C-alpha cells in the first residue's frame with residue numbers, strides 16, 4: 001500500500017521521490033516516413049528496440065524513487081464514472097470525435113486508457129470514413145514517452161501545459177485528469193490550456209521541456225518554437241498573484257531550427273549545486289539569442305533586463321554552476337552531433353547523480369573528466385554496481401533508438417516529488 005504523495009518540486013536535482021513515466025507502446029510505430037513530421041519525429045522508431053532501451057531508464061528510476069506509469073494512473077482515474085464522462089467529453093470535443101464518444105464510453109478503464117494513448121482506429125462505416133486517408137479517429141500519442149512536456153511540477157503545484165502542436169494536446173488533458181483526480185497524488189493544478197481571466201496574450205504555449213525549477217525562487221524558461229512569450233507571461237501572472245517577497249524568471253531564447261533546439265532542456269540542464277550541462281555555442285557563445293531576467297517583488301514586475309548568459313545570471317542569484325560542455329570542448333562538430341541526439345539532456349535523481357545516453361561518448365567522457373563516475377544502467381539494475389551514496393555519477397542508458405524520437409532522459413521523466421536540497 002503506497003501512501004498519498006504531495007507534489008513538491010523546488011529544484012532540478014533534489015533527491016527523487018516520485019516520477020511519472022510512460023513506457024513506449026504501439027503508438028510510437030504508428031507513423032510512416034511521410035507522416036513522421038506531423039508526429040513530431042525526425043525518423044521512425046522500432047518499438048521493440050526502443051522498449052528495451054527504455055527498460056534501462058525505468059530500472060534506474062525505480063531504484064531511485066516511486067516510478068508511476070501514465071497508463072496505470074489513467075486507468076485508475078477512468079474507473080470513476082463522472083471523471084470518465086467528463087474526460088471523454090473534453091477529448092471528443094477537442095478532437096472533433098463526438099461520433100466515437102459512445103463506443104469509447106463502453107470500454108473497460110484499462111482498454112480505454114490504452115486506446116486514448118495508442119489511438120482509436122477509424123471505423124470505416126460511412127463513405128467519408130471509407131475514403132478517408134486518415135487511419136485514426138483519435139490520433140496515437142506518439143510523444144507520450146516524453147512525459148516531461150505536457151505538465152510541469154513547481155513547488156506544490158502542477159502547471160498543465162498548452163502544447164504548441166495539436167498532436168500533443170491530449171497528453172496535457174490526460175495529465176490534468178491524473179493530477180486532479182488520482183487518489184495517490186495530492187496536487188494543485190493550474191492549466192495553461194484554460195488561462196481563464198489571467199491577462200495573457202495570444203499564441204499562448206508552454207511545454208515542460210522549456211521549464212526548469214532552478215531553486216524555490218528561481219525559474220529558468222526557454223522560449224522558442226514550443227514556449228511562447230505569452231506562455232511565459234502566463235507563468236509570470238500566476239507568480240504575481242502569489243505576492244511573494246521576491247521571485248526571478250530567467251528566460252533563454254532558442255533558435256527555431258533545427259528541431260533538436262525545440263526545448264531548453266536540449267541545450268541546458270542542471271546537474272548539481274555546482275554544475276550544469278550546456279551546449280556551448282548557444283548558452284555561452286556569442287549569438288543573437290538573448291537571456292532575459294524578470295524580477296517580481298510582492299506581486300509586481302520590478303525589472304526586466306538582459307543578462308550576458310544563463311550561468312552568469314544564475315551566479316548573480318547565488319548559484320555558481322560550472323558549465324560542462326555537451327560533446328566536449330574540443331570540436332564544434334562533435335558538440336553539434338551529440339546535441340542532436342540529446343547529449344545535453346540529463347535527468348538528475350539526486351544532486352550530482354544524473355542519467356543520460358551512453359551513445360554521446362564525448363559528453364560522457366567530459367563528465368568523467370569533471371569528476372562524474374560513469375556507471376552503466378544495466379549494472380545498477382543487475383545489482384553489479386551501486387549508485388554512490390554521496391559521490392557524483394552519470395548513469396548511462398542505451399538510447400540509439402529512443403534518441404530518434406527527439407528527446408533524452410530529462411524529456412522522458414516527469415518528477416512530481418523531490419526532497420529539499422541542502423544548499
Ligand SMILES: NC(=O)NCCC[C@H](N)C(=O)O
Pocket residue numbers: 039040041143146148149208209210262263265266405406407408410411
Ligand atoms: N523535453 C523535450 O525536449 N522533449 C522531447 C520531445 C520530442 C518530441 N518528438 C516533440 O517534438 O515534441
